[in-house]
Amino acid sequence: MAAFFEVEHVSKRFGGLTAVNDVSFQVNRDEIVGLIGPNGAGKTTLIRCLLGILKPDSGKITFKGEDITKRRPWEIVQRGLVGTFQVVKPFRHLPIIANVMVGCLCPRISKKGEWVKRTEVKARDALEFVGIADLALEPASILSHGDLKRLEVARAIATDPELMLLDEPFGGLNPAETELVARSIKRLHKGGRFGRLHSEGPAMLIIEHKLSELMKIVDRVVVLNFGEVLAMGTPEEISKNSKVIEAYTGKEVLIA
Ligand SMILES: Nc1ncnc2c1ncn2[C@@H]1O[C@H](COP(=O)(O)OP(=O)(O)O)[C@@H](O)[C@H]1O
Ligand SMILES: [Mg+2]
Structure with a gap:
């Protein structure tokens, strides 16, 4: 049986540059998985492929047993997979609540007339x-x-996701704000108020540079380097992995 979310041999090239090269990994229904790697490793490109924003050159993405490789972004949201972005681009002139409601413009949430x-x-x-x-x-x-x-x-969770892909949720936040967002991610994953459609909270794949914060909340880590999977394991295994330490030259201590 296919895993809850399965990425198989995904590659993406930009002209002569291979940004993502033959990447495979899985996320289980009950997991929070970290996706780390030095700048330019291909993390954002990979996540954009998984969300249907970019079309991979090869490979297969399966979500809840269905091949979603060729699905459009809104079809993927409709199936319960949603992303948040490294660079936030809200509709600045619209009310905050309208920004969240726009994200719900899919049949997953809205029924005709009740929108x-x-x-x-x-x-x-x-x-x-x-x-x-x-x-x-x-x-x-x-x-x-x-x-x-x-x-x-908020925009992402209002779609009632079963899997969330978060691109640098702590990016540009101060320590107090980082702590706050980290706590809400963990709380959300455990279920509760946003578990209405599903008994448990969403599975998560989180890209983050603030490794010490990330390592506290993830079950498993996938490390990308030059577009390829360099290592996979628990936070403890990854923090001791010599290949990973080498890739992060100058950052020998991954868990502060
Ligand atoms: N739209 C694009 N066109 C051309 N090259 C790109 C594009 N997006 C990313 N790249 C290149 O792909 C590589 C991976 O980038 P990215 O996925 O943003 O890495 P990360 O998120 O890990 O920092 C980099 O070399 C980057 O310059
Ligand atoms: Mg990035």
Whole structure:
């Protein structure tokens, strides 16, 4: 039987540059998996392939037993796989809650005629979850960078995902904000308020540079280097792996 989420031999080239080269790994339903690697290793390119934003040159992506390799991004969201992005691009002039509701514009959440009522409740719940519900009616332009990252998470969780791919959720956050987002990711994964469609919270694949923070919340780590999988293992195994330490020259201590 196929794994919950299975990436098999995925490659992506940009002209003469192979950004992702023959990458294979799995994410199980109950896991949080970290995806790490030096700058330019191909992490963002890979995640964009997995979300249907980029078309891989070869390889296969299976989600809940279905081949989604050729599906469009909105078809993939509809199936329960959603991403958050390294560079956040909200509709700055729209109210914060509208930014979250736009993310729900898929049949997964909306039924004909009920769209506004249902999604407003959903969006408000999501904003409460990340702690910015009191600002719901303000335009997104008033949010600090840290709060924009929280809006990004709210937009994703309002679609009721079963798997979330997070690209640098701690990027540009100060230690207190990082701690806050890390805690909500962990809380979300454990289920609870956002487990309405599913008894458990979403599985997660998290790209992050802040390794000491990431290592605290993941079950397993996949390391990319020059577009290829360099190593896979538990945070403890990865932090002792000499190939990984070499790839991160100057960063010998992975867990601070
Ligand atoms: N749209 C693109 N066109 C050409 N090259 C790209 C494009 N996106 C990424 N790359 C290149 O692919 C490689 C991997 O980039 P990226 O996936 O952003 O790495 P990471 O997220 O691990 O830092 C880099 O060499 C980058 O310059
Ligand atoms: Mg990146």
